[in-house]
Amino acid sequence: MHLPVPIEYYLALSAIMFITGVTGVLARRNAIVIFMSIELMLNSANLALVAFSTRMGNDAGQILVFFVMAVAAAEAAIGLAIVIALFRNRETVFVNDMNILKW
Amino acid sequence: MTLIDVIFWFFAAVTLGSAAVVVFSRNIIYSAFALLFTFFGVAGFYVLLGADFIAITQLLIYVGGILVLLVFGVMLTNKVVSVDIKSGTLNAGVAMVVVSLTAGTIAGIFYATEWKTAPAEMLQPTTAGELGTMMMTSYLLPFEVASVVLLVALIGAAMVSRRDRSKQEAA
Amino acid sequence: METLIDIVKIVTVMGILLGVVAYVVLLERRVAAAIQNRIGPNRVGWQGLLQPLADVVKLVMKEDIVPRNAHRFLHDLAPIISISIAMTTFAVIPFGDSITLFGRTIKLQIADINIGVLYILAMTSLGVYGVTLSGWSSNSKYSLLGGLRSSAQMLSYEISMGLAVIGVIMIAGSLRLDRIVEMQSGWMWNIVLQPIGFITFTVAAFAETNRHPFDLPEAEPELVGGYHTEYSGLKFGLFFLAEYSNMVVASALITTLFLGGWQIPYAAEMGLSGNLLSVLQVGAFCAKVLLLVLFFIIVRWTIPRFRYDQLMSLGWKVMLPLAILNILATGLAILLIG
Numbered sequence: 217m218h219l220p221v222p223i224e225y226y227l228a229l230s231a232i233m234f235i236t237g238v239t240g241v242l243a244r245r246n247a248i249v250i251f252m253s254i255e256l257m258l259n260s261a262n263l264a265l266v267a268f269s270t271r272m273g274n275d276a277g278q279i280l281v282f283f284v285m286a287v288a289a290a291e292a293a294i295g296l297a298i299v300i301a302l303f304r305n306r307e308t309v310f311v312n313d314m315n316i317l318k319w
Numbered sequence: 320m321t322l323i324d325v326i327f328w329f330f331a332a333v334t335l336g337s338a339a340v341v342v343f344s345r346n347i348i349y350s351a352f353a354l355l356f357t358f359f360g361v362a363g364f365y366v367l368l369g370a371d372f373i374a375i376t377q378l379l380i381y382v383g384g385i386l387v388l389l390v391f392g393v394m395l396t397n398k399v400v401s402v403d404i405k406s407g408t409l410n411a412g413v414a415m416v417v418v419s420l421t422a423g424t425i426a427g428i429f430y431a432t433e434w435k436t437a438p439a440e441m442l443q444p445t446t447a448g449e450l451g452t453m454m455m456t457s458y459l460l461p462f463e464v465a466s467v468v469l470l471v472a473l474i475g476a477a478m479v480s481r482r483d484r485s486k487q488e489a490a
Numbered sequence: 491m492e493t494l495i496d497i498v499k500i501v502t503v504m505g506i507l508l509g510v511v512a513y514v515v516l517l518e519r520r521v522a523a524a525i526q527n528r529i530g531p532n533r534v535g536w537q538g539l540l541q542p543l544a545d546v547v548k549l550v551m552k553e554d555i556v557p558r559n560a561h562r563f564l565h566d567l568a569p570i571i572s573i574s575i576a577m578t579t580f581a582v583i584p585f586g587d588s589i590t591l592f593g594r595t596i597k598l599q600i601a602d603i604n605i606g607v608l609y610i611l612a613m614t615s616l617g618v619y620g621v622t623l624s625g626w627s628s629n630s631k632y633s634l635l636g637g638l639r640s641s642a643q644m645l646s647y648e649i650s651m652g653l654a655v656i657g658v659i660m661i662a663g664s665l666r667l668d669r670i671v672e673m674q675s676g677w678m679w680n681i682v683l684q685p686i687g688f689i690t691f692t693v694a695a696f697a698e699t700n701r702h703p704f705d706l707p708e709a710e711p712e713l714v715g716g717y718h719t720e721y722s723g724l725k726f727g728l729f730f731l732a733e734y735s736n737m738v739v740a741s742a743l744i745t746t747l748f749l750g751g752w753q754i755p756y757a758a759e760m761g762l763s764g765n766l767l768s769v770l771q772v773g774a775f776c777a778k779v780l781l782l783v784l785f786f787i788i789v790r791w792t793i794p795r796f797r798y799d800q801l802m803s804l805g806w807k808v809m810l811p812l813a814i815l816n817i818l819a820t821g822l823a824i825l826l827i828g
Contacts, residue, residue, distance in 0.1 A: 221327045223436050224429075226364065229331055231425045233338050233357075238421050240342035242414035248392050252341050252354050255385060259361050262377075270368045271436040275445050278373050279458050282450070285380045286465040290472030292385040296392045297480035304482075309396045348561070355619075375608040383615025383648075387622070387641060394626045394634070447605055447665055 226267035233260035245310045247299050251292065258288050327367060334360030351386070351393050358382050369444035499600050500581075507580060511734045512542035518734075518787045525791045549727035557628060557720045564627035569721065569728035572620030576735035579613040582606040583742050584668045586752045586772040589765055598752075598772065599668060606667035607659060610743060611652050614698055618644045620732065621700075621717050628720035636716030639706050639798065643697055646805040647704075651694035653813035657687040657820040658747050671751030679750040686816040688748045690809055695740040697805065700733065702790035706798055741782035742775075749778050 233256055240253025262281045269277025303309055333356055340353035358381045365374035454462050516531065516538060523530025531538040556565055586598030603609060618641045625637015658680050662670040674680055681688045697704040713719070718729045745751060752771040762770070796804070 221323060221367070223434050225327065225331075226368070227429060227434065229334065229364075231429060232335055234425065235418060235422045236335075236338045236342050239414065239418050242417055243411055244342070246347060248347060248389060248396065249342070249350055251392075252350055252389060255354065255381070255389075256338055256341060256357065259357065259381070262373075263361055263364055266365055266368050266370050266373055270370060270445070273437045273443070275449055275453055276458075278370055278445060278450055279453055279461075281373050282376065282454070283461055283465050285376060286469055289380055289384055290468050292388050293472050293476040294479070296388050297476040299392055300395060300480050303396050348564070371603070371605055372608070375605050375612050378612040379608065379615055383612060383618070384645075387615075387618050387645065390619075390622060391638075391641065394622070394638070447608075 220271075223267055223271045227264055230260040230264040230267070233257075233263070245312055247302075247309045247311050248296075250311065251295050251299075255288060255292070258284055323367070326363075330360045330363040330367070333357075334364070347393050351390050354389070355382060355386060358386065372445065372447040372450055495594075495596060496600070499596075503580065503585075503600060504577060507577065507735065507738065508731075511731060511738055512546070514734050514738060514783055514787075515545070515730070516541050517784070518790075521784070521787045522791050525788075546727070549730075550724055552723035554723040554725060555720075557630060559629045560720065561627040561629070564623050565720075566725070568620050568624035568627060569725045569732065571623065572617070572732035573728045573735065575613055575617050575620065576732045576739060579610055579739050580735075580742065582609050582667055583739075583746055584671055584751060585742070585775050586768050589768045591765075597668075598768065602666075602668060605665045607655055607665045607670070607747075610667075611648070611655070614644075614651070615648055617698070617736070620729075624721065624729070625717040628717075630720050632714045632719045633717050636713050636719070640700060640717060643700075643704065643706065643801060643805075646802060647694040647697035647809070650690055650805060650809035650813045651698060653810070653817060654687045654691035654694060655747060656813075657684045657816050660817070660820050660824060667746055667751075671746060671753060674750040674753055676753075677755050679753070680748045684748065684816070684820070686812055686819070688744075690813045690816065691748065692744055693804075693809060695744060696786070696789070697801070699736040699740050699786075701737060701786055703793045703796050704801055705790075705795065706801060737783060737786050738779065741779045741786065744782055745775060745778040749782075751775060 237253045237255075237257035237260065240256065241250050244250055244253065262284055265277040265281050265284075269275060269281075299309055306313065337353040337356035337360065341350045341357060344350045344353065358377060362374045362377040362382075365371075365377060519541075520530045520538070522528075531541045534540040534544045556562060581600040582603060584597075584599040584602075588595050588597045590596070621640040621644070622637045625633045625635075625640070628634075658670060659665060661680065661683055662673045664670065670680075696702075718726055721729060752775040754771060754774045757767060757770065
């Protein structure tokens with residue numbers, strides 16, 4: 217019987233992925249890249265949840281992952297609709313050009 | 320090093336490498352492609368962890384749904400030949416400070432906590448049937464709320480992205 | 491040893507699949523000719539039986555033209571994605587029960603995974619990439635329009651396809667494809683129990699494979715050639731192969747889910763020996779698949795193409811409600827009859 221990969225590895229991996237996502241959200245100016253970075257962060261959280269769930273022998277974590285995916289799908293649909301609407305009106309996908317509300 | 324370890328490190332390299340490309344690439348189409356590999360890598364980890372159902376759901380929802388939407392977004396807002404010089408970074412200094420603070424916090428928690436796992440004989444792969452039963456019994460309310468969220472998102476996305484017919488006819 | 495058996499299985503199935511696909515192309519041309527009162531290709535070999543070989547040679551020898559300003563890498567990658575997804579979907583389809591060779595029982599299915607139905611849905615949802623990328627990377631407006639149409643079409647029909655399968659899953663109580671086939675013994679095929687599910691799934695399969703009457707992504711009169719307008723030579727050949735493999739795979743899926751897979755009614759009672767029965771069952775599976783492929787071909791040459799808005803309203807306003815009603819009806823029936 218081999219030992220499974222320790223949970224710390226999965227958690228470290230998930231943490232690094234999360235930080236990468238945070239960097240993207242804060243530093244990039246293209247709205248679509250920001251969406252991708254948010255998906256990265258959600259994925260890293262999912263990975264941690266599944267790791268906890270299987271190493272605890274409790275399936276509730278996987279149910280949570282399922283709900284995260286549902287919310288991520290809703291978020292992607294709405295977010296891209298907004299980006300497309302903005303692109304049609306303002307010809308840009310850069311967040312620093314989306315400043316009509318700022319005087 | 321067992322075979323499982325080799326597979327783990329392979330997936331780790333694929334996932335982290337492509338995640339870095341997603342965030343740091345200047346060409347948005349490469350970002351979208353790298354995200355595909357990240358999603359596949361994470362799905363691989365789910366299989367390694369014995370969560371088959373979640374792994375396939377990851378492929379179905381993330382790769383087959385969300386990423387297709389993102390690729391659509393990229394295709395509608397970019398041309399093949401356009402070289403985007405502005406697609407760089409914004410407020411890099413402030414961002415770095417916040418990122419390092421977040422990283423420090425997470426690393427602190429990671430080292431301060433003693434991670435415990437259940438004994439190996441208790442661990443069994445989850446089946447889709449168990450998850451389905453849980454979703455229909457103890458988690459029924461969140462399940463219904465999720466379906467309402469999706470419905471609202473469907474209608475909302477259609478409303479936001481459709482052209483304003485009345486304005487067009489007036490013009 | 492297990493790995494060796496798996497490799498042999500993969501190679502045999504892939505080889506047979508590719509061969510069948512090549513001859514399906516010939517079959518399509520001959521049937522089309524018969525419907526249009528022509529003769530069709532009959533020059534290469536007896537009755538044109540070597541035509542597929544000649545076609546392959548022609549496609550390989552042709553110059554590979556890549557448009558200027560195309561995205562070279564993605565332009566090359568798109569046909570490979572298309573063909574590999576079409577091929578990998580076949581991995582979970584059970585084409586027979588099991589066969590005993592040299593004292594060891596071999597299951598006639600490449601990958602026996604316990605969420606086979608979900609795997610197939612996931613794989614079909616990946617099929618969008620090949621088409622979308624080829625459309626975008628060619629940097630041509632016809633290709634882009636074809637690619638966009640195709641992704642919208644596939645995404646819309648994927649939903650009714652997934653919902654149509656749920657009725658079958660509810661009856662079988664399992665996501666395993668071999669279990670679903672086992673449930674359909676005798677004449678209790680799912681087409682009898684799930685007629686609406688069968689119709690919805692078949693229509694969605696036509697849309698997913700971009701076949702007539704839903705072949706708007708490549709509608710020749712409007713889009714020249716659709717998403718593969720800018721492809722030539724071997725890469726065009728790969729798209730061509732992918733289209734026909736998708737057709738064969740879709741037929742195999744419909745057979746597995748609704749037409750009883752490899753089941754032959756009353757064959758088990760005839761007292762045949764195990765291996766002979768298995769071979770006959772594989773034959774029955776192939777016959778069912780071929781009949782469906784013929785159905786695909788005949789539909790293509792007899793029914794006019796849909797308009798794009800008709801396609802979308804059919805998908806969202808007819809197929810989707812039908813599939814949901816089917817789930818409701820199946821649930822009620824299971825609750826009342828048990």
